[in-house]
Amino acid sequence: MTGRARFAFGMLAFGYAFLYLPIALVIVYSFNESRLVTVWSGFSLKWWRALFANEAMLEAAWLSLRIALVSATGAALLGLAAGYALVRAPRFPGRTLFGSLVVAPMVMPEVVMGISMLLLFVGSERLFGGPDRGFLTIAIAHTTFSVAFVAIVVQARLTDFDRALEEAAMDLGATPWVTFRTITLPLIAPAVGSGWLLAFTLSLDDLILTQFVAGAQSQTLPMRVYSSVRLGVDPQINVLATIVVTIAACALVLSGWLTRRKV
Amino acid sequence: MSIASRDGPIVRIEGLTKRFGPIVAVDRVDLEIARGELFALLGGSGCGKTTLLRMLAGFETPDAGRLFIDGQDMTDVPPYRRPVNMMFQSYALFPHMDVAANVGYGLRRDGVKAPEIAARVAEILELVHLQDHARRKPSQLSGGQRQRVALARALVKRPKILLLDEPLAALDRKLREATRFEMVRLQEQLGLTFVMVTHDQEEAMSMATRLAVMNAGRIVQIGTPHAIYEHPVSRFVADFIGIANILALPEGGWMALRPEKITLAAARPDLPQSVSGRIVDLAYEGDRSLYHVATEPHGTMIVSTANTSRAAGGAFSRGQQVWLGWADEAGQRLEA
Amino acid sequence: MRFVIGLPFLWLGLFFLLPCLLVLAIALGTNAPDSVPPVELGFSFKSFALLFSDDLYLAAWLSSIRIAATSTLVALLLGYPMAYAIARTAPNRRPLLLMLVVLPFWTSFLIRIYAWMGLLADNGLIEQFLRWSGLASNPGTILGTEWAVHLGIVYAYLPFMVLPLYATLEKLDDSLLEAAADLGARPLAAFLTVTLPLSLPGIVAGCLLVFIPAVGEFVIPDLLGGTGTLMIGKVLWDEFFTNGDWPLASAVAVCLLVLLVGPIAIFQRNQARSLEKRS
Numbered sequence: 001m002t003g004r005a006r007f008a009f010g011m012l013a014f015g016y017a018f019l020y021l022p023i024a025l026v027i028v029y030s031f032n033e034s035r036l037v038t039v040w041s042g043f044s045l046k047w048w049r050a051l052f053a054n055e056a057m058l059e060a061a062w063l064s065l066r067i068a069l070v071s072a073t074g075a076a077l078l079g080l081a082a083g084y085a086l087v088r089a090p091r092f093p094g095r096t097l098f099g100s101l102v103v104a105p106m107v108m109p110e111v112v113m114g115i116s117m118l119l120l121f122v123g124s125e126r127l128f129g130g131p132d133r134g135f136l137t138i139a140i141a142h143t144t145f146s147v148a149f150v151a152i153v154v155q156a157r158l159t160d161f162d163r164a165l166e167e168a169a170m171d172l173g174a175t176p177w178v179t180f181r182t183i184t185l186p187l188i189a190p191a192v193g194s195g196w197l198l199a200f201t202l203s204l205d206d207l208i209l210t211q212f213v214a215g216a217q218s219q220t221l222p223m224r225v226y227s228s229v230r231l232g233v234d235p236q237i238n239v240l241a242t243i244v245v246t247i248a249a250c251a252l253v254l255s256g257w258l259t260r261r262k263v
Numbered sequence: 264m265s266i267a268s269r270d271g272p273i274v275r276i277e278g279l280t281k282r283f284g285p286i287v288a289v290d291r292v293d294l295e296i297a298r299g300e301l302f303a304l305l306g307g308s309g310c311g312k313t314t315l316l317r318m319l320a321g322f323e324t325p326d327a328g329r330l331f332i333d334g335q336d337m338t339d340v341p342p343y344r345r346p347v348n349m350m351f352q353s354y355a356l357f358p359h360m361d362v363a364a365n366v367g368y369g370l371r372r373d374g375v376k377a378p379e380i381a382a383r384v385a386e387i388l389e390l391v392h393l394q395d396h397a398r399r400k401p402s403q404l405s406g407g408q409r410q411r412v413a414l415a416r417a418l419v420k421r422p423k424i425l426l427l428d429e430p431l432a433a434l435d436r437k438l439r440e441a442t443r444f445e446m447v448r449l450q451e452q453l454g455l456t457f458v459m460v461t462h463d464q465e466e467a468m469s470m471a472t473r474l475a476v477m478n479a480g481r482i483v484q485i486g487t488p489h490a491i492y493e494h495p496v497s498r499f500v501a502d503f504i505g506i507a508n509i510l511a512l513p514e515g516g517w518m519a520l521r522p523e524k525i526t527l528a529a530a531r532p533d534l535p536q537s538v539s540g541r542i543v544d545l546a547y548e549g550d551r552s553l554y555h556v557a558t559e560p561h562g563t564m565i566v567s568t569a570n571t572s573r574a575a576g577g578a579f580s581r582g583q584q585v586w587l588g589w590a591d592e593a594g595q596r597l598e599a
Numbered sequence: 600m601r602f603v604i605g606l607p608f609l610w611l612g613l614f615f616l617l618p619c620l621l622v623l624a625i626a627l628g629t630n631a632p633d634s635v636p637p638v639e640l641g642f643s644f645k646s647f648a649l650l651f652s653d654d655l656y657l658a659a660w661l662s663s664i665r666i667a668a669t670s671t672l673v674a675l676l677l678g679y680p681m682a683y684a685i686a687r688t689a690p691n692r693r694p695l696l697l698m699l700v701v702l703p704f705w706t707s708f709l710i711r712i713y714a715w716m717g718l719l720a721d722n723g724l725i726e727q728f729l730r731w732s733g734l735a736s737n738p739g740t741i742l743g744t745e746w747a748v749h750l751g752i753v754y755a756y757l758p759f760m761v762l763p764l765y766a767t768l769e770k771l772d773d774s775l776l777e778a779a780a781d782l783g784a785r786p787l788a789a790f791l792t793v794t795l796p797l798s799l800p801g802i803v804a805g806c807l808l809v810f811i812p813a814v815g816e817f818v819i820p821d822l823l824g825g826t827g828t829l830m831i832g833k834v835l836w837d838e839f840f841t842n843g844d845w846p847l848a849s850a851v852a853v854c855l856l857v858l859l860v861g862p863i864a865i866f867q868r869n870q871a872r873s874l875e876k877r878s
Contacts, residue, residue: 078610
C-alpha cells in the first residue's frame with residue numbers, strides 16, 4: 001500500500017469512528033441505570049419501560065408516522081409526475097420556471113421555507129377560514145419539500161431509460177397508457193420507491209418546517225424530542241435513538257438487498 | 264380484406280417526406296414493396312433509411328406524403344394499431360420480463376386468451392430454437408439468443424410486415440453470417456414480408472430479394488442485388504456497392520468497371536480494351552489480391568485476382584509494369 | 600401529459616412560489632404587535648434598514664458565513680480521503696462502506712445532534728478523555744462554544760460531502776493515473792494534476808451541499824452552541840417565535856435567500872451538467 005492510500009484508509013477508519021462512536025454511546029447509555037449520561041451505573045431497562053409508558057411521546061410518534069405516510073405518498077406521486085415531465089416534455093410554456101420550482105425546495109434553507117409556508121397558511125386562514133393548522137398543514141409542507149427528492153431520482157432514472165423499450169411495447173400493440181403501466185412504471189419503480197423512502201424519512205425527521213406550520217394542538221415526534229432535549233439530556237431519548245437507529249439499519253440492509261437483486 | 268388488396272403491393276409509399284428542423288431526413292420518397300419480399304433499405308449513416316423504417320412502424324409522423332399498408336392508409340395511424348412489428352437494433356427486450364413474457368407481450372395486448380398465448384409462444388420459441396430458455400431473463404442470455412428472442416417477439420403476432428432495424432449489427436462476425444441464412448430460411452418458411460434496414464452492403468446483397476440504395480433522404484436505385492451490382496445507374500451507387508473503377512468515356516459520361524472484370528497480365532492481353540500501367544500498391548486478402556495500378560489514361564485503377572493457387576506471393580510485385588484488359592461489355596455506362 | 604405537468608406545477612406554484620412571494624410582501628410590511636397576525640402590510644424598508652444598521656445582525660451574518668465555511672472546509676478535508684479510500688477498495692466491498700456513510704443520515708438529525716450533547720456536556724466523556732489523555736489539563740466545557748457548533752455541522756453533513764466526492768472519484772479511470780505515471784508523474788504529482796482536477800465537480804457539489812444548509816442552520820447552534828454563538832437561522836427563529844416580529848424575520852429570510860442564490864445557482868448548473876453527461 002502506498003503512503004497516500006495508507007493515509008486515506010486511516011482517515012476512513014477515523015471517519016467511521018467519528019460517525020459511529022456518538023451513536024454507539026447513545027445506544028449503550030439507553031441501558032444505563034443512572035439518569036446521567038456521563039456515568040455508567042449498571043444495566044437497566046427502566047428507561048425503556050418509561051418511554052413505552054410515555055403517552056405524549058407515543059402519541060407524537062403515531063402522528064409523525066401518519067404524516068410521513070401521507071406526505072411521502074403525495075411526494076412520490078407529484079415527484080414522479082414532475083420528474084417525468086422534466087425528462088419527457090422538452091418544451092412547454094414555463095418549463096424553466098417549472099425546473100427551478102422542482103429543485104429549489106431541496107436547497108432552500110428550512111427556516112425560510114418554514115416561515116413562508118406559515119405565512120401562506122395564516123393568509124388562507126384569513127381569507128378562507130382554513131385549513132386549521134395541524135395534520136393537514138404539516139402534511140402539505142412535508143409533501144412540498146419532499147417532491148424535489150423524488151423528482152431528482154426519477155429524473156436520473158428516466159435519463160438512463162432506453163426509449164426503444166417503450167417503442168417496442170407500442171409496436172406490439174400497447175397504447176401509451178398501457179406502455180407506461182407495463183413497461184415504464186415497473187422499470188422506474190425502484191427509483192420511485194427509494195424516493196418515497198427518502199420522503200418518508202425526511203418527514204419523520206423534520207423539526208423546523210413542522211414547528212412553523214404545526215399550530216398549537218399538534219406535536220410531532222421531533223417536536224417532542226426537541227422540547228425535551230432543550231432541557232438537557234434525557235435517557236428516554238437514548239432509548240428512542242436506539243429504536244430509530246435499529247429501524248434505519250434494518251431498512252438500509254433490506255433496500256441494499258433489494259437493489260442487489262438484478263431485474 | 265378485399266381481393267383487390269390481396270393482389271396489390273403490401274407497402275405503397277407516395278411522396279413521403281420527413282424533416283427534423285432544417286434537415287430533410289426523408290425527401291419525397293416513392294416506393295412499392297410486394298408481398299413476400301425480403302426488402303432491404305441500404306445506405307450510409309444519416310441517409311434516411313432508419314427514419315423511413317420508423318415511419319413504416321409509426322414512430323415518426325411524415326410531414327408530407329402518404330403511406331399505405333396492404334391497401335389501407337396508415338399515414339396517421341399510431342404504432343399500436345398498425346399490422347406491422349419491428350425488431351429493434353438494440354432488441355429492446357423488456358428487462359423485467361422473462362423470455363416467454365417478452366414474446367407473449369404483444370398477444371396479451373390483443374387480448375388473446377392465456378392458453379392460446381402459451382401455445383403460440385411455445386411454437387415460436389421452438390421455431391427459433393429457444394424452447395428451453397422460456398423462463399430466463401434477457402440478462403441471462405447470450406447476444407445471439409437475445410437476437411432470436413427479439414425476432415420471435417416480433418413474429419409471434421404474425422404481422423403483415425416484419426420491420427428489422429440493423430438486425431445483425433450487434434452480433435459478432437461469425438454468428439452474423441450463420442444468422443443471415445437462418446433469417447432467410449424463416450422468411451421463406453413463414454412467407455412473410457420483411458423490410459430490413461442495414462448499412463452493411465454484404466448483408467443486403469446476400470439476404471434481400473430486392474433492395475433500395477438511399478442517399479441524402481432519397482432512393483437512388485431500386486433493384487435486385489444482381490441488378491444493383493452489375494448495372495448501377497449512378498457513380499454514387501457504383502461506388503457505394505462494392506469497388507468500382509469509374510472511367511471517363513471519350514465521348515463524355517462515365518463508366519463503372521468492377522475490379523474482377525479486368526484481366527491483369529504481363530504482356531498486352533488479346534482484349535478489345537487494354538491499357539498499360541505500373542503496380543503502385545497491392546493488398547493480399549486471402550481469397551483474392553487487390554492491385555492498385557497507375558495507368559496513363561485513367562489514373563489509378565483497382566484490379567482483383569482470385570488466389571486459386573496456394574503458392575506464396577502473387578504473380579506480380581510492386582513497381583512492375585503490367586497490362587490491364589477488359590471486354591467491351593464488362594463496364595456499365597452510368598447515367599449520372 | 601398536460602395533467603402530468605400541470606399537477607406538480609400547480610402544487611409547487613401554490614405551496615412554494617406563492618409563499619416565497621408572501622415572505623417578500625411581509626418583509627416590506629411593518630410590525631404591529633397588537634393585531635393578529637402582527638403585521639401591517641405596506642411598502643416599507645424599515646425591517647431591511649434595521650438589519651443593516653444593527654451590529655448584532657451584521658455579526659450574525661458574518662459568523663454564520665464563517666462557521667459554515669470553516670465547517671465545510673473541515674468536512675472536505677475529512678470527507679475527501681474517506682471518499683478516495685472507498686473508491687479504491689474492491690468494487691464488491693464499496694456498497695457496504697458507502698452504506699455505513701449513509702446510515703447516520705437515515706437516522707434522526709435531532710438525535711445525532713443530541714448524541715453530542717451528552718459527549719460534550721460538563722464533565723462529559725470528551726472532557727474526561729481530554730483530561731485522562733493529558734491533551735488538556737483543564738479543557739472546560741465544550742458544549743455551548745463555537746467549537747461544538749463546528750463539530751456538530753461537520754458531523755451532521757459529512758455524508759453530503761462524501762457521497763458526491765465518491766461519485767466522481769469512482770468514475771475516475773485507473774489508466775489515467777497509469778498514463779500519468781508512465782509520463783513521469785510521481786504519485787503526488789499525479790494526484791494533483793489528474794485526480795484532483797477531475798474530482799472538482801464532486802468537490803463543488805459536496806462543499807455546496809454542506810455550506811448551503813449550514814448557513815441557515817438552526818438546530819445545531821441552538822442545541823450545541825451557547826448564547827455567544829450567533830447564527831442567522833437562530834436569529835430568524837428568535838425574531839419570529841420569541842419577539843413576534845414577523846416583518847423582521849421575513850426580511851432575514853429574504854436576505855438569506857439572496858445570499859444563497861449564488862451558491863444555489865452554481866450547484867444547480869453543476870447538477871444539470873452532470874445529468875446531461877449521462878444522457
